[in-house]
Amino acid sequence: MTDKAGGLEGQTVRIRPGKYARVERERRFLLANPPAPSSVTVTRVITDRYLLGTRLRLRRAEFSDGRCEIKLTQKVPAPQSGAVQGLITNTYLSPAEYEVLASLPAALMSKTRLSVPPLGVDVFDGHLQGLVLAEADFTTDEEAQSFKPPAECVAEVTDDARFTGGRLVHTSRQELLGWLTEYGLRPAE
Numbered sequence: 001m002t003d004k005a006g007g008l009e010g011q012t013v014r015i016r017p018g019k020y021a022r023v024e025r026e027r028r029f030l031l032a033n034p035p036a037p038s039s040v041t042v043t044r045v046i047t048d049r050y051l052l053g054t055r056l057r058l059r060r061a062e063f064s065d066g067r068c069e070i071k072l073t074q075k076v077p078a079p080q081s082g083a084v085q086g087l088i089t090n091t092y093l094s095p096a097e098y099e100v101l102a103s104l105p106a107a108l109m110s111k112t113r114l115s116v117p118p119l120g121v122d123v124f125d126g127h128l129q130g131l132v133l134a135e136a137d138f139t140t141d142e143e144a145q146s147f148k149p150p151a152e153c154v155a156e157v158t159d160d161a162r163f164t165g166g167r168l169v170h171t172s173r174q175e176l177l178g179w180l181t182e183y184g185l186r187p188a189e
Contacts, residue, residue, distance in 0.1 A: 024075070024088040024137075025144045028163055029153035030183055031132040034123045035116045042115040044069075046122075049106035050169045057165065058101050061113070070098045075166070081159040083144035107169040119150070127173045130187025131180070133163060155183045 042063065049058040055076060061069045070093045078086040093101070109128065114121040116134075124131040134153060138144040149156065157163040162171070162179055171179075180187060 018087075021074075021076070021087040021089045024085040025083045025139070025141065026085055026135050026137045027083050027144060027147060027149070027156065027158045028160075029119075029134045029136075029149050030155045030157055030163070030180070030185060031121065031134055031152055032154050032185060033152075034132055035114055035121055035152070039116050040114045041117060044113050046111050046113055048109045048111075048165060048169065049102060049104075050109070050166060051101075052105045052107065055166075058098065058104075058106065060098065068095075070095065072101060081161075083138065083141065083158060109165065109169040118147075124168075128168060128171070128176055131168075131176060133157075154185060157183075 044061045044063045046062075047060045050056075051058060055074050057073045057075065059069075059071050059073060063069070072091045072093055074089045075085070076087040078084050110125045111122045111128070112125070114123065118136050119134040120136075121132065121134045124133070134149075136147055136149075138147065161167055168176075177187070
């Protein structure tokens with residue numbers, strides 16, 4: 001049986017990297033608005049397909065310079081909250097491999113990712129329109145703990161599982177608006 005985030009219920013993970021998996025450390029923040037275009041260094045449009053009944057995400061990222069990156073990602077969540085999100089494994093795919101996997105049942109989510117170092121800022125589309133979520137990735141626990149978010153960050157939601165991709169993809173518009181209201185944000189309907 002799977003949980004709402006697409007993971008497998010009752011499974012635990014040891015947070016130790018293996019031959020292919022690495023520890024994912026990130027902190028997430030809500031923003032009231034997207035960053036100024038002049039501060040953006042790279043833009044890409046991302047379509048995520050969360051494969052139903054799995055912990056797998058199929059991602060297609062189209063960069064503003066015409067490049068396209070396609071990958072299959074497995075995320076195994078950490079048993080506790082905090083900057084250590086769990087283990088992540090990425091496999092890069094060809095367009096033909098993507099087409100085969102894209103035929104599997106999935107929940108879809110689209111967004112535009114704006115690189116504003118040190119943050120990646122996601123501006124969501126569709127039923128998640130109005131959500132602007134920034135994240136910063138780290139290689140060590142010390143880096144994650146000492147990070148000072150920019151003033152534009154309204155609230156940190158690292159420990160709020162509602163603001164993970166696996167959960168957001170299954171979130172209704174009304175749920176999202178309620179959650180944002182809890183943080184003092186009111187996007188246009």
